[in-house]
Amino acid sequence: MSKAKRRAGRKRNVPVTMPATDWDHGAEGQANRIGLVVEKRGDVDPDTGEVVNPNGITGARRVDMLEIYARRGWISTRGYNAGEMIRAAWLGTEKGRGNDWTRERVDSSPKPDASIAIQIDRMSALIRVSRLVPAEDERIVDCVCCQGNAIGQLREYRGSQHERGKSHLRDALERLADRIEKTTAGYRIA
Known part of the structure; x- marks a missing residue:
């Protein structure tokens, strides 16, 4: 489709790929941010009880x-x-009910009432x-x-x-x- 025939306001679909990093806090939309707390990630120092985070890595967690x-x-x-x-x-x-994905799967279970129990x-x-x-x-x-x-x-x-x-x-x-x-x-x- 040429540029002349494309309607005004219509844009090309360009996939946006962002690398997942240690600082990836999930989706940025307002509704997705409800209840999220950004906190330091790292090991807990047994003496002080504080998180040791030499690289400044943070992560988001729903609270x-x-x-x-x-x-x-x-x-x-x-x-x-x-x-x-x-x-x-x-x-x-x-x-x-959880499934064991290491076993072969068939269409029916031997005990269909197990999930009800x-x-x-x-x-x-x-x-x-x-x-x-x-x-x-x-x-x-x-x-x-x-x-x-x-x-x-x-x-x-x-x-x-x-x-x-x-x-x-x-x-x-x-x-x-x-x-x-x-x-x-x-x-x-x-």
């Missing part, structure tokens, strides 16, 4: 609100661990942990721990009520941690 609240000191380590437990159980229901086990683990959350704490625990959203996503904790939401989350995760400790007398919940 959810539960981890942010723990870093800010809004929730305790016990509360964070309790939130992580319920999140792990919730995320377990979202993933599928795995999903039932994962749902049972989520139900066991979810039963430990008191009714008045369900919404905030689901919002922050399972969905990964901020406290302000709940209408009752927006604006001037944010401090009340922070204290509710802290107390809710402490109550959940207490119930987990009482329940897990020698066995694992999730």
Whole structure:
């Protein structure tokens, strides 16, 4: 197609290839940057506990609100661990059954109900942990721990009520941690 026949505003499709480097932080779009934190990559010095990064290499990692609240000191380590437990159980229901790609694959599996049994086990683990959350704490625990959203996503904790939401989350995760400790007398919940 000659330049004279090409319509105005239409451009040629030119593939853009960029080399992947140690500083590649993923897609640059605004929607893809939500929840990403750029941090140093390297080895942790055992004496100081700081990341040793002589080359200045950085990387991006997605951080959810539960981890942010723990870093800010809004929730305790016990509360964070309790939130992580319920999140792990919730995320377990979202993933599928893994495959061993080293074996030959055929179109049918010898046990087609195996994936259903795995999903039932994962749902049972989520139900066991979810039963430990008191009714008045369900919404905030689901919002922050399972969905990964901020406290302000709940209408009752927006604006001037944010401090009340922070204290509710802290107390809710402490109550959940207490119930987990009482329940897990020698066995694992999730």
